Amino acid sequence: MSAPVKCTTHPDELAGWQCRGDCKAYLCPKCTAQLVRLYTCCRCGGPAHRLSVPRRSKGLAHWIGVAIARPLKMFPMFALFVLLLGGIAFVDISSGTPEVHRIATIVKLALVTVYALFVVDAAAHGAPDSRTPLRVARALAAVLFVLAPGIVYAYFVGVPGAAAQHDHAMWLFGGLVVAYVPVALAVAVSEAPMASLMNPFTMFEVAWRLGRTYLGTLVVVAVLVAAAVSLATGGSASLKQSVPTPLVGDAVAAIPWLWSLGALAAMIGLLTYVHGDRFGWGHTAEYVEPLYPKMVALGARKLADRSSAAAGMTGEITRLDAAERADAGKLDDALRTENAARAIKLYEGRATWSAAAVDDRKLVAIARCAVRVKRLDLAERLLDDAVARKGRSCGQAMLALAQLHGDSLGNADRAAALYASIVEQFAGSDVAKVAAKKLAG
Ligand SMILES: [Zn+2]
Ligand SMILES: [Zn+2]
CATH class of the missing domain: 1.25.40.10 (Tetratricopeptide repeat domain)
Structure with missing residues (x-):
């Protein structure tokens, strides 16, 4: 951005809007009126629009900050999942039987997946909306689609680290999944056609088009995955010990790694939020942020003059021939x-x-x-x-x-x-x- 634009009427004030009506003036808050979600120019009464900047003009560091703050923005949901995970961990540990442990692991995995997908979607759209469940289901389908061969393989041949300890094919597949899943999720929550969702070539093409952005996102996601895993295994134990109450301790222990997971999910969703037009979803003009998000229009609306045309027409009832x-x-x-x-x-x-x-x-x-x-x-x-x-x-x-x-x-x-x-x-x-x-x- 070059020098900030100033108001046409008040040269000392920053302009946050521009008139699209007759006068085309740059407008400060005093020169702009707001009605519902529509802005109007106080000079000529014409429509005005907010000055904006492309989202991608803000660097990766900015969006990493947004991603890390994201779980807090959806605090009720975060708290709910923390409680659920804490409750399951509590039941698991206090029962101590292998069957309960197996069921608890599956339920935990399902909860974590649902939470992550919801955060991906919310980050991609700014906030959850009525179509969120549909897009979450699409995202789940896209992930299962790529994981299916791996699950089948693991079922018949074994998981690395267990039966198939040195299985190179499995590790290769794992690497491919790690590179593939973020872009698949980002496209899935973008409401792009379902057919492109199941086409790996589309995914790799999108990843290629995003280039360094995607690479940067992958690195951040990888770091956050490592953080989540180490927090879930090591860190939570010490945190749990610091809280003596059992159930509360289990819940508190889930906070750091669930937060880390939420941040990485948000990072993936932000790919769509910032670069969705590059997936062929929507127009570039939609991927903008207000130049001054906190600026509020304060002006009074100028009403268009619409009295003259009608005069004489009403009331005058003519007899029909x-x-x-x-x-x-x-x-x-x-x-x-x-x-x-x-x-x-x-x-x-x-x-x-x-x-x-x-x-x-x-x-x-x-x-x-x-x-x-x-x-x-x-x-x-x-x-x-x-x-x-x-x-x-x-x-x-x-x-x-x-x-x-x-x-x-x-x-x-x-x-x-x-x-x-x-x-x-x-x-x-x-x-x-x-x-x-x-x-x-
Ligand atoms: Zn105007
Ligand atoms: Zn002004």
């Missing part, structure tokens, strides 16, 4: 039967329509027909008209207009601004709920 009444009847039929092409033809068949024949509710319906027959210009005109009338369907019209801009005209900023004003003007209504959901998504 017979011809218009007949045309209106046909138009109603076309709308009722959802014959979009016919509705548009009938609507355009008359030079003018009185507000009594085509009210704002009908304008919205005709606009929907126009969208269906790909007459987007007409749809926009009709909806603008419907909004300007400020009738009972004004909210519906604004919602349809926002959808038209967002979904069909590729005008995301205008759509966002419209959703924001719907939320503001029709607070508590159904249209506001839909608009708020659109803004949040």
